[in-house]
Amino acid sequence: MACSGELPPEKRRRISATAPHAFHCLPCPLEINILQSLPSLVSLVRAASTCRRWRDLASDPGFRRRFRTNHPPPVLGLFFSPPNDAIPAIPSFAPVRRDDADLAKVVLSGDFLLTPLYVGPRVAPPCWFVADSRSGRLLLFNWQAMHLALLNPLEKRVEGYFDFSELDLMDGGPQDQFLEPRLICFDEFPSRFWIFFLRHDQRRVQVGMFTDTMREGMLLPWLDAPERPNPNPNEQRDDWLEDGMVAGVFIYWFYKNYRHAIILDTTTEGLRCYAEEVPPAVYGEGAAYCVLGEDVAATEDPHACSPRIVYVHRNMIHRLTGGAPGSLAAPLLRDVVKDLGPDIESLFVDLHMQLPEVGNRFTIFGLRDGFVYFTTSHPVVQNVATWFCSLSLETGQVEKLLCRTYDARFQPYTMPWPRFLLGDPDDDNDSGIGGPSDSSKGNNERRQDGPAFSKKNGRSSTWSNL
Amino acid sequence: MAAPESGDGNNGAARMVTLISSDNTRFEVEAAAASLSQTLQLTILDGGGGGGDGIPLPNVDSATLSKVLEYCIKHAPAAANGGAPNATAVDRAELERFDNEFVNIDQSVLYSLIMAAHNLEIEGLQSLVAKKVADMIKGKSPMEIRRTLGFPDPTPEEQAEMNAHMLEYGWAYE
Numbered sequence: 001m002a003c004s005g006e007l008p009p010e011k012r013r014r015i016s017a018t019a020p021h022a023f024h025c026l027p028c029p030l031e032i033n034i035l036q037s038l039p040s041l042v043s044l045v046r047a048a049s050t051c052r053r054w055r056d057l058a059s060d061p062g063f064r065r066r067f068r069t070n071h072p073p074p075v076l077g078l079f080f081s082p083p084n085d086a087i088p089a090i091p092s093f094a095p096v097r098r099d100d101a102d103l104a105k106v107v108l109s110g111d112f113l114l115t116p117l118y119v120g121p122r123v124a125p126p127c128w129f130v131a132d133s134r135s136g137r138l139l140l141f142n143w144q145a146m147h148l149a150l151l152n153p154l155e156k157r158v159e160g161y162f163d164f165s166e167l168d169l170m171d172g173g174p175q176d177q178f179l180e181p182r183l184i185c186f187d188e189f190p191s192r193f194w195i196f197f198l199r200h201d202q203r204r205v206q207v208g209m210f211t212d213t214m215r216e217g218m219l220l221p222w223l224d225a226p227e228r229p230n231p232n233p234n235e236q237r238d239d240w241l242e243d244g245m246v247a248g249v250f251i252y253w254f255y256k257n258y259r260h261a262i263i264l265d266t267t268t269e270g271l272r273c274y275a276e277e278v279p280p281a282v283y284g285e286g287a288a289y290c291v292l293g294e295d296v297a298a299t300e301d302p303h304a305c306s307p308r309i310v311y312v313h314r315n316m317i318h319r320l321t322g323g324a325p326g327s328l329a330a331p332l333l334r335d336v337v338k339d340l341g342p343d344i345e346s347l348f349v350d351l352h353m354q355l356p357e358v359g360n361r362f363t364i365f366g367l368r369d370g371f372v373y374f375t376t377s378h379p380v381v382q383n384v385a386t387w388f389c390s391l392s393l394e395t396g397q398v399e400k401l402l403c404r405t406y407d408a409r410f411q412p413y414t415m416p417w418p419r420f421l422l423g424d425p426d427d428d429n430d431s432g433i434g435g436p437s438d439s440s441k442g443n444n445e446r447r448q449d450g451p452a453f454s455k456k457n458g459r460s461s462t463w464s465n466l
Numbered sequence: 467m468a469a470p471e472s473g474d475g476n477n478g479a480a481r482m483v484t485l486i487s488s489d490n491t492r493f494e495v496e497a498a499a500a501s502l503s504q505t506l507q508l509t510i511l512d513g514g515g516g517g518g519d520g521i522p523l524p525n526v527d528s529a530t531l532s533k534v535l536e537y538c539i540k541h542a543p544a545a546a547n548g549g550a551p552n553a554t555a556v557d558r559a560e561l562e563r564f565d566n567e568f569v570n571i572d573q574s575v576l577y578s579l580i581m582a583a584h585n586l587e588i589e590g591l592q593s594l595v596a597k598k599v600a601d602m603i604k605g606k607s608p609m610e611i612r613r614t615l616g617f618p619d620p621t622p623e624e625q626a627e628m629n630a631h632m633l634e635y636g637w638a639y640e
Contacts (some may be wrong), residue, residue: 023577023599023615030584033596034603043604046638049631050608051617052624102605109637155634420631 024051032057041071042102045418059423073369073414075401076107076154078388081129081409085143088125090117093153093413096388096401106415110154114138121161123147130409132183132246134368136416139183139195148181148195148210154415159193162210167217169199176201180243182251184266187417196251196264200225200241205253205262207273226275227260245292245366247308250326252292258282265326281320281332282309293367308393310367315341317364317372319393338396340374347376347387347400368412370394377406483510484520485535491528492520495535499542504587525585530578533571537591540564545590569598573616607639 026034035058038044044067048058057063077096082089093112097103117128123145131148132139137159140149146164151157169176181197195210208219241262242254253262258278265272292309309320309332316339320332344362348355355361365373370393377386386406390399401412481497485506501507509521523531544561569576576598583591603611608628612620620628632639 023573024612024617026580027584030580030592030596033592034599037593037597037600039600039604042638043600045635046606046608047603047611049628049635049638050611051620052627105637105640109635418635420635 024053028057032063035063036067036070039071040102041067041074041415041417042106044071045421048421055421059421061423064417064421068417072371072392072394073416074103075371075390075412075414076103077112078401078410078412079130079133079138082127083408085127085129085141088127088144090114090126090128091130091140094402094404106154111156112153114140114151114153116151116158117149120149120158123149123161129180130411131180133411133413134183134246135185135187135190136414137183137185137193138411138413139181141181143178148197150183150193150195153413155419159212160210160215162195162215162217164217167208167219169219171222172199172206173201177239177241179241179253182244182246184246184249184251188422190416190419190422194266196244196266198241198244198253198262198264205241205273207264207271209271220271220273223262223273223275225260225262247293248325252328254278261328263326263328267326276328278328279332281334282311282328291364291367291372293369308367310337310364310372310393312340312362312364315339315344315361317391337372337393338391340391340398343389343398344376347389350400351376351385351387351403353385365410366412367393369414371412373412375406379406379409383407483514485531486520486522487526487528487531488524489528491531493528493531493535495539496542498546499535499538502538502541502545502588502590504589506586523586526582527578530575530582533575533579534582534586534588534591537568537594538588540568541590565594569594609639 031054035044035047035054038047044058048055058067075096078094079091080094081091091114093114095104095107095112114128117123117126117140123142125144126142127144128140128142128149130138131141136152136154138151138153140151141147142149148162148164150159150162152159176199179198179200181195183193183195185193191212193212197208199206199208203225204222205225206219206222208217210217240256242256244251244253244264246252249266251264251266253264255261255278260275261278262273262275265274291311309328311318311320317337318334319337320334340362345355348361362374362376363378365375367373372391372393373388374391375386375388377384383405385403387403388401388406388410390401390412391397392399482494483497483500483506485493485495485500487493497510501510506521514521526534541561544557569579571579576595579591580595580599583595599615602614606614611617628639
C-alpha cells in the first residue's frame with residue numbers, strides 16, 4: 001500500500017483541533033473501501049473531485065478494475081439511426097433512466113444532439129447512420145457521401161471525419177457492398193481508436209481501416225471467401241454476409257447461413273484476416289440468430305478475449321464460452337444464462353399487448369461488456385410499442401431501458417471511465433506524436449496499447465475547434 | 467464495569483477472553499466474538515487473553531470498544547457458520563436490520579468506529595462503516611462532500627485545481 005496507515009499523533013491532534021472527525025486523513029485502505037462502496041460511477045466522479053488524494057486513489061488501475069467489476073458502466077441512452085441510410089437525417093439520442101438526476105446531469109453536460117454533424121465539415125447529403133459505440137465514442141457512416149465520422153458526444157470531441165475517396169477503391173466492381181464499419185477502442189487508451197470496415201463482392205472480402213494515426217485509411221489485400229453460399233437469385237444485390245460483431249480486439253463477420261465466419265485479428269503485426277468454419281454448436285438447436293461480444297473481463301485484457309456467444313432458443317438465453325482467443329473452432333462450453341419467459345411476459349403486460357407466439361417474442365440486438373441488449377419486437381415490425389432492455393450475463397438481471405417504437409437500428413451509449421481518473425496522463429497525451437521512433441518500442445509495450453500495428457498519436461479536436 | 471451480555475452460548479462453557487480498553491476498562495467477551503478481529507484472533511489462538519491477563523487495546527477507548535463488541539457478538543454466530551450458507555432469510559434480514567441500526571450514529575462515533583474496525587481488522591465492520599460513509603456522500607457535490615465529512619477548506623492550489631477540473635466535469639459540481 002502506497003500510503004501509511006497511521007498519521008503521526010501530533011498531526012492527528014492538529015487536524016482534530018479544526019475538524020473533530022478527521023475523515024480526510026483516514027488510513028488509505030479505509031478510503032479505498034469508502035470509494036469502492038459508492039453506488040455508481042457518477043458518485044465516484046464526484047467523490048474523486050473533492051481532493052487530490054481521493055482522485056489519486058480512484059486513478060489506480062487496480063482500483064478501476066475492482067470498481068468496474070462491481071459497477072458496470074452506466075448506459076446513458078440509445079442512439080437511433082434514421083429508418084434507412086438514404087434519408088438525409090441525423091441519429092437521435094434517447095436517454096434512459098430519466099428519473100436518475102445524476103445521469104441527467106451527465107447527459108446535459110455533453111452534446112447528444114451531435115451538433116458537429118450540422119455545423120462541421122459539410123458532408124452532403126447528411127445521411128448519417130450510427131454504426132458502433134464504444135468507450136464514449138460514436139461511429140457514424142454516410143454511404144451516400146462515403147464518409148465516416150467519429151465523435152465523442154460526452155466530451156464534445158470530434159475525433160475525426162474519414163473520407164473513402166482518399167482510398168484506392170478502383171480494384172473493386174460496381175456490385176461491391178460495404179458493411180457497417182466497426183470500432184475498436186478502450187477506456188484505458190482514450191486517444192487511440194481503430195475503425196474497420198469490410199467490403200465484399202460475390203466471392204472475395206477486403207478489410208480496410210482508419211485509425212488515430214492513419215487517418216487517410218488503408219486497405220488490406222482481398223481474401224477469397226471459402227464456400228460462399230449461393231447468391232439468392234431473387235436478390236439484386238449480392239448479400240451474403242452479416243454485419244460484423246466485435247469481441248475484444250477481434251471482429252467476426254458471419255455468413256448469413258452461419259456456416260462460416262470471416263475473422264479479423266487486430267492483435268498481430270499487420271493484421272490477420274481469415275475465414276473459419278463455424279462449429280455447429282454456434283448455430284445449432286435451431287437458434288435463429290446469435291450475437292457475439294465480450295464480457296466485462298474483455299476490457300481488462302482484450303488480447304486474451306475469447307468470444308462470448310449468446311443465442312436464443314425459445315425463451316432461453318444460451319451462452320457459449322471458452323475457446324482460444326479469436327477462434328470459434330476451439331471447444332466451447334454451453335450454459336443457459338436465463339429463461340427470459342417470465343420477464344418477457346411482464347414486459348408485454350406493461351405494454352398492454354398480447355404475448356405473441358413463441359419465437360417472436362423478442363430480438364437480441366447485441367452483446368456488449370457483459371450485457372445483452374434485447375427488444376420486445378423486431379425492427380421490421382414498425383409502429384409497435386417496444387421495450388428496449390438489457391440483461392446482465394453476470395447477475396441475470398433485466399433492466400428496462402426505454403419504451404418506444406423500434407423503427408430504426410440503435411446503439412447503446414455507455415459512460416466511459418473518465419479521462420481524469422485514468423492515472424498517468426502522459427500515456428495518453430500527445431507526447432509521442434506518431435513517427436518512426438515508435439517502431440523501436442518493444443513488442444510487449446505495444447501489446448499493452450491495444451491493437452499492435454499502429455503508432456501512437458493523439459489528435460482530435462474539441463467541439464470548439466470546429 | 468460489567469461485560470456486555472454475550473449471545474447464546476452454544477456449548478454452555480464458551481471460552482471467554484478479556485479485552486482492556488485504552489482507558490483501562492475490562493471487557494469479558496466470548497473468544498468466538500473477539501476472534502472476528504483478525505488482530506485478536508492470533509493472540510486468542512495462542513491462548514492469550516484468558517484468566518486475569520487480558521489483551522490491552524491502547525488504540526480503542528471503552529465507549530468505542532463496547533460498540534465494537536456489540537457488533538462482534540451479534541455477528542459471531544453467523545461467522546461461526548462459515549458465511550452461513552444455511553442461514554435463514556429471517557436471520558439475514560435480522561442482521562441487516564441490526565447493521566442499519568448500528569451505523570445510525572453520530573459522526574464522531576462513526577469515525578472512532580472506522581478507526582477501531584481498521585485497527586482490529588474486523589472485515590465485516592470495515593465494509594459496514596465504509597458503506598455508511600459512502601451513503602453519506604453519494605449524490606453530493608464535491609463541496610458538499612467536503613462539508614459533510616468536515617474536510618478543511620481547500621488550499622488555494624486545491625481550489626485552482628478544482629476550478630480547472632470544473633471546466634470539463636462541471637456536472638459533477640452541481
